[in-house]
Structures are given as C-alpha cells and as structure tokens.
Amino acid sequence: MASDHTRSAILAAAERLYADRGFGDVTLRDIVAEANVNLAAVNYHFGSKDELIAELFVTRSIATNRERLRELKAAEEQGGGRAPIEVILRALVGPTLRGCLGPENQRSTAARFMIRASIESVPPIRRIKNREIDHLRKFAGAMRRSLPDRSDVDIYWGLNFALAMAHHTIRESERLTKLSDGKCDLDDVEDVVARVVNVATMALTAGKAEAKVPSRIAAR
Amino acid sequence: MASDHTRSAILAAAERLYADRGFGDVTLRDIVAEANVNLAAVNYHFGSKDELIAELFVTRSIATNRERLRELKAAEEQGGGRAPIEVILRALVGPTLRGCLGPENQRSTAARFMIRASIESVPPIRRIKNREIDHLRKFAGAMRRSLPDRSDVDIYWGLNFALAMAHHTIRESERLTKLSDGKCDLDDVEDVVARVVNVATMALTAGKAEAKVPSRIAAR
C-alpha cells in the first residue's frame, strides 16, 4: 500500500497534460516529468500507459454516470415510477454538459480531460465507451415509461439525438463560438442544457400529446 | 507528369486502409505494401504522410461541400432568393449522411474513410476542418433569409444541432444499431435525413410560425 503519493501524482499530472495537449502528443516521459517521478513508475503502478488512461477515464465517467442515474432515479421516484420526459432528458445530458462546459478559466481539469476524451478517441477509451450501452438502456427504459404510446424506434432516435446535441456541442464548442461571433454563449451552461432538452423533447413528443409540453420555451 | 499510376495507387490504398483500420494503426509501410509501391514513393509524391492524409480529406470534403452548395443554391434560386428551411437543412445534412450511411456492403470506400475522419480526428484533418467555418456561414446566411424573424442566436443553435444530429448519428451508427437491437435502420438513409431535418426544423421554428411547417412528417 505504502505512500500512494507517486500513484496519485502520476494520475494528476497525466490528467492535466492530457487535458491541455490531448492524448496525441503527450508521452510517458512528459507525464513523469510533470509528476516528478521516475519513468518506470507508470508501468510499476499502472501496468501500462493504456491502463493509466483507462483508469483516468473510468474514474471520471463512473462519476458522471452515477450522477445521471441519481437524477433519473430521484425523478422517477418522485413521479411514482414515471418521470416527465424533460426531466429524464435533463438527467441524461445535464451532468455531462455541466461537467464539460462553463467558463473556461474555472473549468476543472477533469472537465477538460473529458472533453479531450470525447474529441480524440484513443483505443483504451473506445473500449470503455462500448460498455456504456447498458447504461443508456436504463434511460431508454425510463423514456419508454414516460412516453408509453411512443414507438421504440422513436424513443431510440430521441435518445440518440439528445446525446448528439450534447456531445457535439461540447466537441465543437469552440467552433460554435467562432461561427456565431460569440453570440452563442457556451458559458451559460443551464441555457445550453435547456436548449438541448427542449429540442429533444420536441423530437420525442411531436405529432402526439403536444399539449404535454408546457415548458416548451422554458429555456432559461 | 508521367504515369501518375503510383500516385493514385497510393491514394487508393491509403483510403482503403484508413477506412478499414483507422488512422491510428496504419503506417506508411502498410500503405506502400497495399499499393505495391516503394516506401519512398509516398514522400516523393506527397512530401509527407500528413500531406497525403490532407489530400485525401480535402478531395472528399470539397466534393461534399460542392454538393451541399449546389443543393442550397438550386433551392434558393427556385424560391427567389429564399428557400424553405427544411430544404436548406436537407442541403446541409443530406450529402454528408448519404455519403456516410447506407448499406454497409455497398458503402463506398470514400464514405467509410469520411466516417473515420469524423471519428478519429488526426492533426492534418483537424487543420482543414477549422477552415470549414466560411462554408457554414453560407448556410447560416441562407437560414437567416429563410427565417428573418428568428434571432441570430437561434439560427446558430439550430445549425449546430442539425450538424450535431447528422454527425453523431454517423459516428455512433454502430452503437445506435446495437442499442436499438437493429430497430433503428441506418441503412434507410432517406429516413435518417428526414428525421434529422424534421427535428432541426422544429428546433428552428418552435414558438413562432409553426404553421409554416406542413411537411412535418414528410419523412419518406
């Protein structure tokens, strides 16, 4: 067990460097220099570079997933097993958006790391992401309970589009800011969440039961 | 000028390999083996590996962009300088979706290459993508002309969400298929286009002038 100090110094340094410069051009030697530890320490403590990356990503994403499920569960319990679709969608995209957007200077290292992870896509992370399907199924289930007269296909497409808007906005936040000359304010996270939830809700409820969406322009 | 044969053999082989295995683990030696040319040929004909990748990507994306602008221009001319928003959106996401989705076995190498390019994100491609903003501005302009009483912010968000749904669906097509147990048919490209356009249209027209969207479920 021992000090554990080296181990966490490596984790911190790696997260910082990956967040700043991406996975592509950060080597083990960069990491150990930043952490002030010996080169061999990484392999000693983590086994390999990939396992280090995987541990970083897993730690962060189970945190996000736990947060998502916590919100979802709370909403469903409050609604007696059936939550409003907007609340479900908010539980799905809210934690991720809140974790990755917001004023850059006060954006956490963890957040910037997760943005990188969603932009670059390196093998160990891809492998982990593939196991995320079970997690998404839980949301699909909740959405089906919320909109029982909606077909499965529509549910999945709605889920897909909700994630699409959230992730793409994170990935391309810089471009959207530039394209809109700063008119789209990505630092106002709750506005972004509201916009995504709003559109996804429309996608899922259009055509039937539209009256069920009173907070259509609840954005903000 | 000469035969040009080696040059195009390299391009073809590179595109094929990148499409199949991604940028990450295809080396120059793999490419020249596939193309049956000498290792030095790549640097002789293209200067460097990055320039080879860039040429591949530029070729494909100017083709897509040209197609998009062609559709857009035709629509605006027919409408006397103002095209319906659905048609604009269709011009924006249609070519990309048609280029990248469709039955896998008949999916072109070019299509699979572009999917990779949108998944992996390697430096030379990133550099090129950054220059895509001017191209998007043209669409923002057309959208503004189509929806003159919509704020710029809403226009940009709508544009962002439309691209989000299209690209994410391409990137994660495999996952969506798995998640939905095949219920979401990504081979039916026109259905996908219709869904994306439909949702993006709602996002852009919700709240006002909703009557202007008669073909809401014009999907297919």
Added chain:
DNA sequence: TTGCAATTCAAACACTTGTATGAAACTATC
C-alpha cells in the same frame, strides 16, 4: 539492528515510426 518487502531509479532494450539518401531504372526529347 536485522531482514524483507515495497518502491524508486538510471539505464538500456526492442521496436516502430516517418524521412532522407544516392544509386539504378526508366521515359521521352532531340
């Protein structure tokens, strides 16, 4: 203190990568 395990360290290893070289083989022009 002694002994033993856990940890650190410098160094080297093994391998892959993209690129450069210079001679050889072509190709076309005169």
Added chain:
DNA sequence: GATAGTTTCATACAAGTGTTTGAATTGCAA
C-alpha cells in the same frame, strides 16, 4: 541512340515510443 529529367528502389537514418531490467533505496516489522 545519347542525354536529361523523372521516377523507382533498397537501404539507412534519426528520433521517439512504451516497456523491462536489475540494482539501489526506502520503509516497516520482528
């Protein structure tokens, strides 16, 4: 058919990578 320019080729280069090794050091228990 000699010549100049282009293209091909085998080979070497230089640099960087993650990983391993085995000895040195540390920390802790007996």
